[in-house]
Amino acid sequence: MSDGVAMDLLPGYACRRFGAPGDPPGTLLLHGFTGTGADWDFWPATAPAALAPDLPGHGDSPDPRGDFAAETERLLAVLPAGVERLVGYSLGGRIALCLLAAAPQRFTAATIVSAHPGLFNAGQRDGRRAVDQRWIALLRTAGIAAFVDAWERQALFASQDRLPADVLAAQRRRRLAQRAEGLAASLACCGLAEMPDTWAALRRWPGRLSWLAGARDDKFVAIAERVARERPGTQVHIVPDAGHNLLLEAPAAVLAAAAGAEDHPAAG
Numbered sequence: 076m077s078d079g080v081a082m083d084l085l086p087g088y089a090c091r092r093f094g095a096p097g098d099p100p101g102t103l104l105l106h107g108f109t110g111t112g113a114d115w116d117f118w119p120a121t122a123p124a125a126l127a128p129d130l131p132g133h134g135d136s137p138d139p140r141g142d143f144a145a146e147t148e149r150l151l152a153v154l155p156a157g158v159e160r161l162v163g164y165s166l167g168g169r170i171a172l173c174l175l176a177a178a179p180q181r182f183t184a185a186t187i188v189s190a191h192p193g194l195f196n197a198g199q200r201d202g203r204r205a206v207d208q209r210w211i212a213l214l215r216t217a218g219i220a221a222f223v224d225a226w227e228r229q230a231l232f233a234s235q236d237r238l239p240a241d242v243l244a245a246q247r248r249r250r251l252a253q254r255a256e257g258l259a260a261s262l263a264c265c266g267l268a269e270m271p272d273t274w275a276a277l278r279r280w281p282g283r284l285s286w287l288a289g290a291r292d293d294k295f296v297a298i299a300e301r302v303a304r305e306r307p308g309t310q311v312h313i314v315p316d317a318g319h320n321l322l323l324e325a326p327a328a329v330l331a332a333a334a335g336a337e338d339h340p341a342a343g
Contacts (some may be wrong), residue, residue, distance in 0.1 A: 080112070080135050086153045088128035089135030093118035100124040102160040102333070105167025106133070107189075107320070109226065109250045109258065114164075117326040122334070126158065130167065132261030133253060139264035143271060146264060147173045151181070162333045164188040164322050166261075169270050176276035184283040186333040189295045189319050192302070193272035204268035214259040222258070223250045234291045234318025242323060278306050285310045285332040289317035289324060310335065 084090040084100075091112040092100060102125035106114040111134035112127035131139035131146055139146050151174060159182055163171030168190025175182055194200050214222045227247070235243060263269070277284075286302050288295040290313050303311045312332050317324040 080129070082135075085126055085128050087137070087149065088130075088153070090126055090128040091115070092124065093120075093127055094122045094124040095120060096124070098124040099157045100126045100155060101157050102126070102162060103128075103154065103158050103171075105161070105163035105170050106130060107165030107167055107322070108261065109133070109223075109253060110164075110167075110322075111135075111249060113249065114322050117322070118330070122330065123160070125162075126155075130170065130261065131264070132257035132259075138257050138260040141264070143173065143265055143269045144177075146170075147177050150174065151178055159183045160333075161185040162188070162329070163190060164329075165190055165319070166265060169193070169267065169273075170265070172273040172277060173271060175280050175282070176271065176273045179276065179280050179282075182282055184285075186285040186287070186329070188287045188321050188329055188332075189289065189292060191267055191270075191295075191298060192274045192277055193270045194267060195272045195274065200268045203266065207262045207266040207268055211259045211262050214255040214262075219251060219253060219255045219258075222255065223247065226250070231292070231319050234289065235320065235323065238323060246323065274305070277302070283310075284308070285312065285335060287312045287314060287321055287329065287332055289314050289319060289321055291316065291318040295319065 080089045080091055082089060084092055093115055102123050104115040104125050104127040106112060111129045115127040118125055129136040161171040161174060161182055168187040171185055171187060172192055175185060213225060286299050286309055288299040296313055299311050303309055314321055314325045314328045321329050
């Protein structure tokens with residue numbers, strides 16, 4: 076098991092604890108696809124105490140056992156009662172949105188980073204499912220190294236070419252340490268094609284919402300702008316000169332938004 080990971084912080088998940096050591100955790104940190112809870116190691120000891128699990132199929136956590144809705148309910152069932160704030164990036168942001176939809180009164184604040192609230196017609200789902208099936212096939216036939224090589228060549232991550240070499244190397248090591256079957260199971264269960272549409276639930280959710288996208292990430296800037304139109308009161312942050320993975324490219328902006336989500340007025 077990885078350093079700093081415990082199985083008793085969040086039953087059924089390998090999990091890390093970040094933030095103020097003496098406080099009960101009030102925040103849940105959800106990483107992106109191919110990541111682990113260690114992706115949140117920039118969360119300082121002076122920040123609110125937080126739990127950062129390895130999501131199903133990632134790191135030291137077991138593979139998903141059900142569909143997207145079942146995995147959402149499984150996570151909800153083991154969350155400590157004091158966890159009222161969510162911070163999620165990409166896959167983790169989509170899981171956070173599904174938690175809000177499933178239990179809207181359970182959470183008071185959320186910070187969503189580079190995430191999609193869900194597809195809403197069969198054609199979109201079929202197209203995305205076909206893409207995900209190709210990644211799943213690559214994982215199962217060629218293995219983790221070939222998958223990581225192809226995954227990192229996506230245009231989505233081109234903005235990372237300016238990051239320090241040691242930062243990129245650490246990200247690659249974490250990806251290569253994943254299990255191919257775990258990532259394949261995650262995509263099959265929790266890919267965007269399998270995610271429930273949360274747009275309507277998001278509009279109704281009464282909590283405090285911050286939404287981030289990198290200015291160089293055109294697709295997710297457009298999603299952020301749509302969220303701002305459909306849910307007035309959302310605090311939308313377009314982070315200058317950054318791309319998709321703001322945990323790597325602009326962690327200070329993520330921290331600032333997560334802290335500010337507690338202070339902004341709730342949407343009407």
